[in-house]
Amino acid sequence: MKKTVLICAALISTAAFAQPKEDFKPNELNQPGQEYPMVNSEGYARFRIQAPNAQSVSVGLGLGGTHGGTDLQKGQDGFWTGTTSAPLDPGFHYYHITVDGGTFNDPGTNNYYGSVRWESGIEIPADDADFYAMKNVPHGKVQQVLFWSESTQSVKRAFVYTPPMYGKEKSKKAKYPVLYLQHGWGEDETAWTTQGHANLIMDNLIAEGKIQPFIIVMTYGMTNDAKFGTIGSFKTDAFERVLCDELVPYIEDNFNVYADRDHRAMAGLSMGGMETHAITLARPEMFSNFCLLSGGTYTPEELEGLSQKPSFVFVSCGSKEGPDRILSSAESLKNAGYNALGHVSEGTAHEFLTWRRALYTMAPYLFNK
C-alpha cells in the first residue's frame, strides 16, 4: 500500500513540476505585430489576453476540448496569461477563449472556419513541415469561382487549385485530371487551402517532380443544413446533386480538364470522407479514385456490386484515431484484388496535420491507371 502511494506521488510530482523550456516565440499564425500566442520548441503553447476587469479567462483547445482547458492567471497589468500543461500535437489546432462565460476568439491570432464558426488557430511546428512550407518555387493559383446551383437556386462558391504551368503549356490542348476534395464537419471550402496548405503541398510536389500535375476543386459540403449539430442525421443527397450535377459540369466547361471517369477523383476528410464514401458508391461511373481521410473505410463487399470498379482506393487516419481498422481495410481490399493503400499519420489525431500528410501521401498514386 505504501508503495502505491509513493508511485502516485512521484507521478503527480513529475506532472506538477514539469517546466516548459523558456524558448517561446510568437506563433506563425499570429496577426501582424502580435506577440501572443507563443509556442516553444517542445510544443507548449502560451496565451496572453487583455481583459483587465474580467473575473476569469480560459483557453479551450482541440476538438471537444481534447487538450482540456488552460486557465489563464491575471497579472497586475490587466493581461491574463497561461501555458498548456503539456505539449500539443504537432500541426494545426482550433481553439477559442472563454471570458466571463462568453466564447470569443483570441485577438492575437488568425481565424479559421471550423465548428460552424470562425475560430482561433495555432500551429505547432512539425518535424516534417517542409512538405507544406511556402518556398520560392513556381506557385499555382487558387481561384475562387461562383457557379449557379439550380437545385438550391443559389450562387455557390468553390476554390480551384490550378498547377503553376496551367494555361502556360506549349500545347493549347493540355488537359488535367481533377481531384474533388472535401472539408470536414463545421468547416467550409476555405479549409483545405488555409488550414490544409493543399496548394503549397501540390506546388512542392510538382516542383520536386514527384507527381503528375492535377487540379483540385474544393466546395462547401454542408449543403443540407449549415447549422446541424450532430453528424448522425447527415444526408449527402443535396450535396451530391450540387457536386455531381452542377459543379462537375461547371468545372469541365470552365477549365482545361479531362471530362471522364478515369480523370476524376474524390476525397474528403472526416465528414467529407463520409460524403466521399456515399457519393463514390452512388456514382461509380463518375469517379475512379476513392480516398477517405479519417472518414471511414471501404469493404470489398461494398465495391463488389459497383458497375465500374475504382482504379485506386486510399484509406487513412492519424495514429491516435485507432488506425487498425484503416490498415485492415486496406489489407482486405488488396487481398480482394483492388489497388488500395492504407496510410497512418504518426503521432497525430483527428486534426489537419493528419490530412496534410494524407494528401501528400496519396497524390502520387492518383490517376495512375
Place this chain on the structure above:
Amino acid sequence: MKKTVLICAALISTAAFAQPKEDFKPNELNQPGQEYPMVNSEGYARFRIQAPNAQSVSVGLGLGGTHGGTDLQKGQDGFWTGTTSAPLDPGFHYYHITVDGGTFNDPGTNNYYGSVRWESGIEIPADDADFYAMKNVPHGKVQQVLFWSESTQSVKRAFVYTPPMYGKEKSKKAKYPVLYLQHGWGEDETAWTTQGHANLIMDNLIAEGKIQPFIIVMTYGMTNDAKFGTIGSFKTDAFERVLCDELVPYIEDNFNVYADRDHRAMAGLSMGGMETHAITLARPEMFSNFCLLSGGTYTPEELEGLSQKPSFVFVSCGSKEGPDRILSSAESLKNAGYNALGHVSEGTAHEFLTWRRALYTMAPYLFNK
C-alpha cells in the same frame, strides 16, 4: 430663459424617446445560423453578446468610434443586448466588442481585415445595393496568386479578378487591360473583393454591357511596415518596387493582358490613394489612368511636369468627407485640359460604400483613350 429650457427639454425628449422600428433582422454578414447582430429597416443595429459573468460589454463602431460606443445591458439570461442610438450610414462598417476592458470580435458576425487586425463587420442595406449584389449572371474568378518578391526576399500574395469570358474567348489572342487597385491603411489584399465586392461590381457591369471588361489586381500595400500606427510617416518606395518591378511583370507574364501604359490603370482608397498619387507621379510611363478614392487630389501643376500625361484622372470621396476639394480638383483639371472626373458618394463617409460607388462610377471611363 424659460423658453430656452423648454426647447432643450424637447430636444432631449425626442432623442431619449426616439424608438427604432421593431423590424430587426439578422444581418447579412452573420456567421451561419447566428441571429445577432440585427439591423432594422431604418439602419439601426442591435447587438447581443453572451458573457454571463462580465461586468461591462460595449460595442465600438466605425473609424475611431465615429458612431460612438453602444453600451450593452445585461439580461437575466446572461446575454448583453443594446441598440445604436441612431441609424448607421448605409454600407459596410467595421466594429469590435469590449468585454471587461478587453477587445474582442463579435462571435455572431464574420471577420474583415481592417485596422491591422481582423475585425467584426456589419452591413446596412443601401438603396442602391443592386449594383454590388450577387446575381445569377456569369461570374468572373478571383484568383489568388503567389509571386516571388526579390526586393523583400519573400513570397507575396495578390488577388486577380478575371472577367467571366477570360480564357473562353473565341480568339486565342484576346487580351485585357489591367487596373491595379489598392486597399486602405490597416487593410490588406482581401478588402476589395470582400468588403468592396469589386468582383460582383465588375460581373454586374459586364452582364449589363456597361463596360469593356478588364482585369483587376489587388495586393498588399503596407510593404514597409505592417505595424505602423500613423499614416504620417508612410513611405511608398518599398511598395512601389514590389508593385511596379515585381508584380506588374508577374501579371504580364502569367495573364492574357496588354503590357503597355495605355492599358494599365492605378487606383486606391485612402492610404491606397496616397500610394496611387505618389506612384503614378513617379512612374507616368507605366500608368495612364490615375484614380484616387478618398485619397487626395491631383493639381494641374503636378501633372504638368510629367513626361507622359494621364489619359484619365478620377478623384472621389463621400459627401461626409468634405467633397468640395474633390470637385474643385476635378474642375481645375478639366480647365487645364485633362480628361478628369470628380465623384461624390451621397450620404456616406470614409467607408466602403463610398468606394464601391467610386469603382462602379469610374469603371466605364477606364482605358477609353
